[in-house]
Amino acid sequence: QVQLQESGPGLVKPSQTLSLTCTVSGASISSGRHFWSWIRQPAGKELEWLGRVYTRGGTNYNPSLKSRVSISVDTSTNQFSLKLTSVTAADTAVYYCAFSGTSPYGMDVWGQGTTVTVSS
């Protein structure tokens, strides 16, 4: 079955770029018509979807973050990545990657999440 694992720095300085990678196992990121998403959750708050990338490289982004978010796929490593520019303390959160396999309208496999803190 598909498994996802997030990785990246746990601490990012304000105004810098947050970069995270999601490693996929149990499926090829380049096959099938699937969607690969990033979601975040500040402590004690609700989930916020950041964006997704299609198997064929297309993307959709949260309109409120579109100018700062970029998601890409690396088929050679079976990974997809998130970049969030110009971060502030408000970007401190647990970041999850997720997979839409059963239905394109939801996310049926999630990673365990990684905590990113924005602080100087």
Added chain:
Amino acid sequence: SSELTQPPSVSVSPGQTASITCSGDKLGDKYICWYQQRPGQSPVLVIYQDTQRPSGIPDRFSGSNSGNTATLTISGTQAMDEADYYCQAWDGSSYVFGTGTKVTVL
């Protein structure tokens, strides 16, 4: 993007039925998913495409969606169902999550 509103909390006695609503404009025209998130854990999909249960999800979880309201129903609620629940819709260009509901099993 759309806004999805949920009640902050729902309390239920063991064995009883819990209903969690998700309200949004013309929600019945969109497919709704529901996620369960226990403390310190990642969300788990419990309902997709309004009424479908993923493999491994107990049949005490069911969903409906009509008009401006989607509902997740937990029948015969168990202590292990105590968690936060989030609805989620696809609005044509982005996923939108609800505000979340904490279900307490008293």
